[in-house]
Amino acid sequence: MKRFLNIITGPVVAAVFCLLLSGGSIFLAFKGSQSSCVLMSTPPALGFSALVLLLLAVRGVLTLFRRRFDSAILHLGCALVVAGWLWGVVESRRVAAARPDHSAMMNMLHSNGETGKTRAPLSGSMALAEGDVMNSLWEGTYLDQFVGKLDFSVKLDRFAIEYYEGSEHDRMQGRMPPIKEYCSRVIVSEPGKDTFTRDIRVNQPVRIGDYLVYQMSWGQSTNRQNQPVTYTVLKFVRDPGLRIVYAGFTMLFIGIVLFTGKVIRMVPQIEEVDRAD
Amino acid sequence: MQIKYTLQGLLIYLSALFFAATLTVCLTLWAGRKRNRQREVHRDIERLKKGFWFAGFLTAVVSLAWRGLHTGHPPMQNLFEFFLCMAAFLWPLSRLSRWKQGIDTTLCDSFLGLIILIPAGFIFDESVRRLPPALQSPLFVPHVASYVIGYIMLARAALVAAPLFLRLERRRLLLLECASRQITAVGFLLITIGLLLGSLWGKLCWSHYWQWDPKETWSLATWMLYGTYFHLRYRYGLRYPRLLAALLWIGLLFVILTLTWINLSRLFKGMHTYA
Numbered sequence: 001m002k003r004f005l006n007i008i009t010g011p012v013v014a015a016v017f018c019l020l021l022s023g024g025s026i027f028l029a030f031k032g033s034q035s036s037c038v039l040m041s042t043p044p045a046l047g048f049s050a051l052v053l054l055l056l057a058v059r060g061v062l063t064l065f066r067r068r069f070d071s072a073i074l075h076l077g078c079a080l081v082v083a084g085w086l087w088g089v090v091e092s093r094r095v096a097a098a099r100p101d102h103s104a105m106m107n108m109l110h111s112n113g114e115t116g117k118t119r120a121p122l123s124g125s126m127a128l129a130e131g132d133v134m135n136s137l138w139e140g141t142y143l144d145q146f147v148g149k150l151d152f153s154v155k156l157d158r159f160a161i162e163y164y165e166g167s168e169h170d171r172m173q174g175r176m177p178p179i180k181e182y183c184s185r186v187i188v189s190e191p192g193k194d195t196f197t198r199d200i201r202v203n204q205p206v207r208i209g210d211y212l213v214y215q216m217s218w219g220q221s222t223n224r225q226n227q228p229v230t231y232t233v234l235k236f237v238r239d240p241g242l243r244i245v246y247a248g249f250t251m252l253f254i255g256i257v258l259f260t261g262k263v264i265r266m267v268p269q270i271e272e273v274d275r276a277d
Numbered sequence: 278m279q280i281k282y283t284l285q286g287l288l289i290y291l292s293a294l295f296f297a298a299t300l301t302v303c304l305t306l307w308a309g310r311k312r313n314r315q316r317e318v319h320r321d322i323e324r325l326k327k328g329f330w331f332a333g334f335l336t337a338v339v340s341l342a343w344r345g346l347h348t349g350h351p352p353m354q355n356l357f358e359f360f361l362c363m364a365a366f367l368w369p370l371s372r373l374s375r376w377k378q379g380i381d382t383t384l385c386d387s388f389l390g391l392i393i394l395i396p397a398g399f400i401f402d403e404s405v406r407r408l409p410p411a412l413q414s415p416l417f418v419p420h421v422a423s424y425v426i427g428y429i430m431l432a433r434a435a436l437v438a439a440p441l442f443l444r445l446e447r448r449r450l451l452l453l454e455c456a457s458r459q460i461t462a463v464g465f466l467l468i469t470i471g472l473l474l475g476s477l478w479g480k481l482c483w484s485h486y487w488q489w490d491p492k493e494t495w496s497l498a499t500w501m502l503y504g505t506y507f508h509l510r511y512r513y514g515l516r517y518p519r520l521l522a523a524l525l526w527i528g529l530l531f532v533i534l535t536l537t538w539i540n541l542s543r544l545f546k547g548m549h550t551y552a
Contacts (some may be wrong), residue, residue: 011512015505023502029494029539033547114432123484164407174360178407202410203482214484237484245486249473256469263462264377267450 002062009059016051041089053082070262074255075253080248084239087241092122099147109136109146121148125216128184129229137236150236152190152209156268157197157233159218182215184232200234211236278399285347285403287448288340292364293394295333299387302326307384330383333390334368341365348405353421354412356540357401362425364393370429380456385436389429396537425473427534430464431503434531441522454518457525458510465503472496483548491545492535497532 007013008039020192028036039045060076099105124137124147135153159182166177181201188208189195198213200205205212217233280286302325341361344352352358355552408417438457440452475493477485487493506524509517539545 011508015508015512018501018504018508022498022505025494027497028489028544029491032491032545035488036494040489056393136459165450179410180407181410181413190419202531203414205481205484210347212484216484235484239485242480242486252469253473256466260462260466264459266459 003135005058005062009055009062011093013055014059017055021052041093046086046089049086052085053079056082070255070258072096072255073251074259077248077251077253080251082248084241084246084248085243088122088239091240092277095119095122105146108149119148120150120210120238121236122239123235124148125233125235126154126230126254127219127233128154128186129221129223129231130156131233132156150209150211152188153209154234155187155189156232157185157187159231161218163193180217182232184234186213186234192262208236210238212238222232266272281398281403285340285343285401286398286464288336289341289361289398291338291393292333292340293327293391293398295336296364296387296390296394299326299329299333299383300391302329303384303387320416326383328389330368330371334365335363335388335443337364337367337394338389351418351421352407353418353425354406354408355401356536357397357403359421359425359536360393360397360401362422363429364390364397366429367393370426370433373435374456374460378456378459380437380452382433382437383431385439385529389436411482414478414482416474416481420471420474420478423467423474426472427467428536430460430467431525431532432529433451434460434464435522435525438522441518450515450518454515454521457522461503461506461525461528464508465500468496468500468503472500488548488550490547492547493537493550495531495535495539495545499528499535502528502531 006161015218028039031039040049058077060072060074060169063075087218100108121137124139125143126134126136126138127143128134133153133155135150137147137150160181161179162181162183164180166175170177184200185197186200187195187197190209193246200206200212200213200215202215205214207213214235215232216235218231219233220228220230223229281289302322306322306326308321341352341364344358344361348354348358351363367386367390371382374380374382434457437453437460440453441457443454475496479488479493480486502524506521506528508523509524513520539547540549
């Protein structure tokens with residue numbers, strides 16, 4: 001049994017898998033980001049990932065017994081990253097599968113209060129103009145597919161675009177200087193709790209409830225009175241596997257440092273090598 | 278193809294000229310390696326080589342620093358700045374090889390420097406853009422810097438491993454294979470760090486640590502290819518030195534593709550698109 005495990009998780013099989021994954025990655029690069037994302041959450045891709053996870057984990061444990069700690073930590077780290085990613089994808093599939101049909105969703109959207117028995121969505125966005133209050137999350141290019149409700153509601157207090165100081169050249173051409181920062185100030189209120197205010201900027205997501213909230217986009221449109229309004233797009237994301245992935249990253253990093261340390265300390269296995277050849 | 282008539286361009290051409298001079302001296306030394314051993318001249322030429330090499334490094338650093346001062350942000354935003362960075366890091370890494378590994382890689386490093394500076398000098402656009410909000414992050418410099426140094430190390434590893442394709446005496450084979458593997462290991466460490474930092478940054482900026490962006494998937498493909506290299510080296514040792522060298526050269530090809538084709542082609546639309 002152990003011999004069998006040693007062979008199927010051995011370096012030759014691993015090299016073949018690495019090559020396969022390398023080729024697969026290139027294939028996905030040609031497919032593009034969105035269709036790769038869809039393709040990688042189909043059952044065959046998930047099954048293959050689970051196989052990779054299993055091989056990595058078994059190899060990690062085997063090398064741990066052999067006290068080759070660099071290799072063990074490296075492989076277990078990779079296994080954790082794959083596991084955390086798988087958990088996130090499987091969970092999002094389950095949430096999507098548990099979503100009720102269109103009419104029930106519309107009822108949920110227009111009812112006040114209870115979010116019903118559906119699971120909270122894993123991700124979704126909302127577009128807000130200043131003063132808007134919203135507690136629903138949306139998907140799609142035009143944010144027109146309703147995906148679920150939040151336990152709290154978000155009011156956009158202020159959306160600010162900060163510009164760099166314009167150059168002389170820009171001013172002469174009548175152009176706006178480049179954008180330095182976007183900032184959405186939101187007021188979050190949840191029934192039975194104190195309201196609080198948060199500033200959401202690019203690169204600085206803010207934690208609200210279970211979600212991390214991102215400044216994703218912005219745009220200009222007109223309201224019902226045909227006046228121009230600027231809106232901001234906030235993205236709400238929660239990822240149940242994130243901590244596992246981060247743990248995997250840490251182990252991968254430690255493992256690779258140990259591995260590199262081992263390789264760079266090696267010397268060619270012959271006597272009296274004239275090193276300054 | 279355009280010639281840059283600016284101070285920036287002048288510095289780049291000067292530094293390329295020094296790299297070319299270093300390369301010429303190296304090739305001369307290599308061509309006369311059997312005759313030169315006994316001669317006094319040999320030491321003077323050796324000194325000349327070191328002088329040119331260091332002068333090339335100095336001008337590359339000055340050109341990078343000028344770019345940084347001129348744009349007002351760390352010069353790592355687009356391909357032009359990325360290539361300037363690579364040129365400036367060559368000399369220290371070459372010295373590191375000399376010091377730690379006892380091998381002289383000036384020939385391949387100066388060749389690499391020349392190759393790197395040609396697109397920076399003649400092809401890439403040097404117009405200045407302010408940092409957009411997405412790039413204003415403390416992870417910007419570490420993420421790009423680890424890729425800059427990592428890619429140079431992987432390119433150097435391939436060049437050092439080039440003689441493995443030939444028939445070598447045993448001692449030289451062992452020495453070169455070990456040197457190339459050590460350089461690859463450091464490069465692999467750095468591209469791993471770059472990948473992990475990129476993931477963390479992606480989570481902070483784009484809301485997910487992995488978006489299947491073309492550049493991400495190509496980087497993963499490169500990482501996996503070097504994974505293949507280390508697994509095969511571990512299993513078969515020195516039985517197939519040509520296979521190992523071939524893998525390092527395919528790796529270099531991947532690095533070049535990741536840097537140029539994936540960034541510039543419209544085929545790969547993604548979030549990593551730069552000017």
